[in-house]
Amino acid sequence: MEQAAIGIDIGGTDTVFGIVDRDGEIIAEGKISTRDYPVVEDFVEALALEIEKLLEPLNATYQVMGVGVGAPNANFYRGTIENAPNLAWKGIVPLAQLMGDRLRLPVCLTNDANAAAMGEIVYGGAKGMKDFVVITLGTGLGSGFVAGGQLVYGVDGIAGEMGHMTVIPNGRLCECGRKGCLETYVSATGFMRTVREMLVGDEDSELHHICPVEELEPAPVALAAEGGDQLAMAAFEQTADILGLAMANMVTITAPEVIFLFGGFVNAGPVLWEPVTEAFEKYLHPMYVGKVEIRISSLQYSNAAVLGSSALVWKA
Amino acid sequence: MEQAAIGIDIGGTDTVFGIVDRDGEIIAEGKISTRDYPVVEDFVEALALEIEKLLEPLNATYQVMGVGVGAPNANFYRGTIENAPNLAWKGIVPLAQLMGDRLRLPVCLTNDANAAAMGEIVYGGAKGMKDFVVITLGTGLGSGFVAGGQLVYGVDGIAGEMGHMTVIPNGRLCECGRKGCLETYVSATGFMRTVREMLVGDEDSELHHICPVEELEPAPVALAAEGGDQLAMAAFEQTADILGLAMANMVTITAPEVIFLFGGFVNAGPVLWEPVTEAFEKYLHPMYVGKVEIRISSLQYSNAAVLGSSALVWKA
Numbered sequence: 001m002e003q004a005a006i007g008i009d010i011g012g013t014d015t016v017f018g019i020v021d022r023d024g025e026i027i028a029e030g031k032i033s034t035r036d037y038p039v040v041e042d043f044v045e046a047l048a049l050e051i052e053k054l055l056e057p058l059n060a061t062y063q064v065m066g067v068g069v070g071a072p073n074a075n076f077y078r079g080t081i082e083n084a085p086n087l088a089w090k091g092i093v094p095l096a097q098l099m100g101d102r103l104r105l106p107v108c109l110t111n112d113a114n115a116a117a118m119g120e121i122v123y124g125g126a127k128g129m130k131d132f133v134v135i136t137l138g139t140g141l142g143s144g145f146v147a148g149g150q151l152v153y154g155v156d157g158i159a160g161e162m163g164h165m166t167v168i169p170n171g172r173l174c175e176c177g178r179k180g181c182l183e184t185y186v187s188a189t190g191f192m193r194t195v196r197e198m199l200v201g202d203e204d205s206e207l208h209h210i211c212p213v214e215e216l217e218p219a220p221v222a223l224a225a226e227g228g229d230q231l232a233m234a235a236f237e238q239t240a241d242i243l244g245l246a247m248a249n250m251v252t253i254t255a256p257e258v259i260f261l262f263g264g265f266v267n268a269g270p271v272l273w274e275p276v277t278e279a280f281e282k283y284l285h286p287m288y289v290g291k292v293e294i295r296i297s298s299l300q301y302s303n304a305a306v307l308g309s310s311a312l313v314w315k316a
Numbered sequence: 317m318e319q320a321a322i323g324i325d326i327g328g329t330d331t332v333f334g335i336v337d338r339d340g341e342i343i344a345e346g347k348i349s350t351r352d353y354p355v356v357e358d359f360v361e362a363l364a365l366e367i368e369k370l371l372e373p374l375n376a377t378y379q380v381m382g383v384g385v386g387a388p389n390a391n392f393y394r395g396t397i398e399n400a401p402n403l404a405w406k407g408i409v410p411l412a413q414l415m416g417d418r419l420r421l422p423v424c425l426t427n428d429a430n431a432a433a434m435g436e437i438v439y440g441g442a443k444g445m446k447d448f449v450v451i452t453l454g455t456g457l458g459s460g461f462v463a464g465g466q467l468v469y470g471v472d473g474i475a476g477e478m479g480h481m482t483v484i485p486n487g488r489l490c491e492c493g494r495k496g497c498l499e500t501y502v503s504a505t506g507f508m509r510t511v512r513e514m515l516v517g518d519e520d521s522e523l524h525h526i527c528p529v530e531e532l533e534p535a536p537v538a539l540a541a542e543g544g545d546q547l548a549m550a551a552f553e554q555t556a557d558i559l560g561l562a563m564a565n566m567v568t569i570t571a572p573e574v575i576f577l578f579g580g581f582v583n584a585g586p587v588l589w590e591p592v593t594e595a596f597e598k599y600l601h602p603m604y605v606g607k608v609e610i611r612i613s614s615l616q617y618s619n620a621a622v623l624g625s626s627a628l629v630w631k632a
Contacts, residue, residue, distance in 0.1 A: 154571020
């Protein structure tokens, strides 16, 4: 009988899940809306029913070893989601226990970026690597950090919230209530704030003609930048400069071999990566030059959330 | 026969060393001038002769287990000092090998802040602690970082150079050739740059009357701040604000239980610590509030360099 793990990625909008084998093959997968379940017990029940449906035809072939869950504001040690600003479940939610009781399987919970780091170790480009960082660029910015081969959880399991580094004191207001957090500039959301700010008072950019400004998304801005639109290029350069600085600062503490960039916003492509690499090299201390590499994650974005979460099971 | 370790701390000006027992008692100690030996082989010979003098009366009672060396720009994995801007020995210096060959003992080499972190684990306030950071504030600013009970060395053993975080893009020129590094603002040297900048155009501060401005040091400025001198207080507040921000940013990556502050500049006292704590709490993400503590190291500054380096031997 082959072994399999269940990987679940809880996002603010959707929750994706899958059954994954030892080689990182997704055998079956599904999705439910997170927003449809403002009561967490209802969410767990709905999710468990969907997972049981997926498992039914597989029960004869696979033995499920456990469940890995990636979620925002997850506390690895306690198995809880704590005061997540983008989820409806307020306070401290004992998600690992609720899922474990319902599915009768061991459950590991960590934040989504830590799950991505696990995915890199188990299935991705970080096999055998001892020191690396994963930065996830999506709606927000998350980070997972592996030192000496071990994921760094820190006190209470809450390390890896690089998105809340203050990069511009008294800068943009963040959802966390503070000002100038990295993710208010570097994330799909932060980037679009920059684009919109730049479009005010500008008349030349072709971005005015694609769709109403408030409906613009990173993909068409990337296309415009590739086509030479000055404002779109400047928006990527400004975003990249802030990310490059934050990454170089992070290196002074952690000295990783590789920084993996991962997530939907990375799909913007070379218009983002190239200025990020330039800014990173500009800000990097000479001691680290040539020793720390930036890589785009080789994990498929659409699968990686599920793969990363399932990887928690094999590492547990 | 009791066991002992040799601890050596190589600084830009002096090198201090001592024989330390298992309990952190310094049995014997000495000092030579680093600057007197522009050729590293001469330095190793002079240091070895002094250490042998110290050991002679102890050879009957103690068995020396090894040598721990703390030095700037040290590469733990290779046992080398690499391009240290404040030492006369240029390029890559194989110090561990030179010392080991001469003293016929195993030698461990790491940067001074990592040695201080080891000292905290073995003899200080971090006994049994899994996740903490040590920031050393002296002529420069160093950092050592322990995650999951292990000192983080990073790729090539060069993690922990927080002094070279860029805190003010295009800010003050640093010895490393870059601009705006943390230690150009937060260190005894950086602080005195701030004081001198503030004194230009100021007429009220009592600091004008202590000694020629270029001879001023942190201690009299601390006294003036305690006495209510506005400029002195403002200099500490500005320095503390930058350090508090850098510490809060570091927490988003590492989530330590405690940040230990250590080194000569910490002796400035509450005029420094109090605004540091305030700034740290102001910049800290709500998730970490009440979980991360700032502590002044309990290791005596005059002994800690030797203790920390000797601790490397017991941890090796």
